[in-house]
Amino acid sequence: MRRTIPILLLTLSAFAETHQIVATEYHHTFSAAHKILKQIRSGDTVITKTVDSAGFDYQGVRRTKTHGNPLTGPFYIDGAQPGDTLIVRIRRISLNRNNGYTGHRVPVKDLPENLAPPKPRPDAVIPGYDYLIPWTIDIQRGIVRLAEPGTRRLPLIKAQPMLGCIGVAPKGDFSPRSGPAGYWGGNLDYNLVREGTTVLLPVHHPGALLFFGDGHAVQGDGEAVGSGVETSLDVEINVELRKGGKLTGPRAETATEIVSIGAAPDSTLNQSLELANRDMLSWLIEEYQYPPLEAHLLIGTQARYDVLTQGGSIAIRIPKAALSRE
Secondary structure (H helix, E strand, O other): OOOOOOOOEOOOHHHOOEEEOOOOOOEOEOOOOOOOOEEEOOOOEEEEEEOOOOOEOOOOOEOOOOOOOOEEEEEEEOOOOOOOEEEEEEEEEEEOOOEEEEEOOOOOOOOOHHHOOOOOOOOOOOOOOOOEEEEEEEOOOOEEEEOOOOOOOOOOEEOOOEEEEEEEOOOOOOOOEOOOEEOOEEEOOOOOOEOOOEEEEEOOOOOEEEEEEEEEOOOOOOOOOOOOOEOOEEEEEEEEEEOOOOOOOOEEEOOOEEEEEEOOOOOOHHHHHHHHHHHHHHHHHHHOOOOHHHHHHHHHHHOEEEEEEOOOEEEEEEEHHHHOOO
16 A cells, blocks of 8 residues: 655665774764764665763773763765655664663652662762662673662563664754654654664755664663663664655654654653654555545554653554555
């Protein structure tokens, strides 16, 4: 049921290159003003590394002066112009060090004493921080566990590396920090943004200016304690440019689902839900050629929703199997 209008993909496969690069400077904003890390073409592959949310790299060396999701990038994609669509295929995300950390509590106000966790040991992870819990990462086994002794009930947890941040420079000179999310992508903190997933982003500047970072070894839905298991990662992506598309926000595709993401700075979950629903309706009607009534009913019977952050981002997922005409 995909539309029959041809979509021009600027994939120069015969000339595609693989670029291995590690940044020496990281950024805390999605901004068109930053110096370009690497200029690449549609079809190219990038192999790189990210630092963790406090700026520590795979060797435990702090590469930034401040905390707060340092970003690798920007990558300039030749030929990308405002109104185009950037397709980012996450080919590989690998753990590259044996430790990480999380916050220690779910943000519920006025917890009674019997439901409140004890305060972490001061400086347990980073000097000056008294709310972080250290974790151990077994790279070979793909397992994460609490580093502090004395825990009894928390099981060994299977690692599932993901990128908390991915996005492009937004419109004009707007330069949001790497904390919120919005139409440009940003700090989505969506555990589906992992190996094998394709992320689609709207282009607002020549070159698109792609950034990513904020690696997590694993994270549950909603980033309930304010973080995943924060760590550095090895990342391999492939980029492709689709001319046109005029997306209004980030989308994703897996082997089995299409996904619309609703996010805006300071939005409520209800507002983000409406953004996600609106985008999915556009996708189904404009690209998959569903009549409007059937698009609404397909969502009503097939949709699954993910809470990405308790701060206010939502995703709607539709199984690809439901998109096939019998």
